[in-house]
Amino acid sequence: MKIGVLGAGAIGTYVGGKLIAAGHDVVLVGRLGAEIAANGIELTDYAGGHARVDASRVRYVAEPGALADRDAILVTVKSMATEDAARPLATLLAKPTVIVSFQNGVSNAPRLRAILPGHAVLAGMVPFNVARTGPGRFHNGTSGPLALEAHDGAEAPLARALRDAGFDVDVRRDLLFVQWSKLLINLNNSVNALAGVPIREQLHDRGYRALMAACIREGLAATRAAGIRLARVGRMIPWIAPYVLSLPDVLFFRVAATMVKIDPQARSSMLDDLERHRATEIDYLNGEIVRLADAHGVAAPVNRKIIALVKEAEAKREGSPRLSASRLTELARH
DSSP: OEEEEESOSHHHHHHHHHHHHTTOEEEEESSOHHHHHHHOEEEEETTSOEEEEOGGGOEEESSGGGGTTOSEEEEOSOGGGHHHHHHHHHHHOOSOOEEEEOOSSSSHHHHHHHHOTTSEEEEEEOOSOEEEEETTEEEEOBOOOEEEEOOTTTTHHHHHHHHHTTOOEEEESOHHHHHHHHHHHHTHHHHHHHHTSOHHHHHTOHHHHHHHHHHHHHHHHHHHHHTOOOOOBTTBOGGGHHHHHTSOHHHHHHHHTTTOOBOTTOOOHHHHHHHTTOOOSGGGTHHHHHHHHHHTTOOOHHHHHHHHHHHHHHHHTSSOOOOOHHHHHHHHTO
């Protein structure tokens, strides 16, 4: 397959880099061209995996025109950039193309379909966290399989390519429910961004865990009211997450270790966005819960307050406010 990655930041370059390392024909489109040209791509993961792709093997460009001949395109732009990123594809792509939304949230695939009729637009899910740890260096700090929406077999060649590159891939017909489940787990992104510490350090504090549990409980109430059926995400089970997060430390660490692997470097993309003074995806994570709750008459005060705190931090452009668990709890519950 000829594969393109549109919006090759941390996630896109990590996935695309693994595909290149496995010998696939990949074009990356994004803003890191000079960095990649100078350093190539170095990929590491929580399990000790390591791969290096020399710059001479990487085709990294700034404009989407290079995607015109691709068989499949992975969209990894931030959710707020979905329409702007997709519009050029509507005129560029001369043949039916598989388009996969490997983005946070639940609304991106439908938004892509509205702009790209005639193409097989599939929902996708990336469960793991990827951080830029240096020029051209990308580290996957958490475990979990990629997920692809089943679409009359259109997804099969891409699934094979991703597996060939070393990814576990689940092909699911119920991908929307998987995305909602992932969204509930991703409510931790905002807590992590406001805490300003690595995810594992954050989860070692029962106060932060209690706040994450409160966000998820509101999400569970909203999805229940809306009739949304949730699904397991790898070994993560969203409907028991609040109970696990509320366990005493010793029991929590024992149970959590069986569900997900997190190394000391892992941090949320939302924390990276605050640190780099960029807009976050808060409206597509906690914001989705608040919108769903409002539509079905369910209260979501903690998620609503978390949104306000993240937007306040965005506006200040001073990075994470680095709130302690007790301070963040006080702000979020009043």
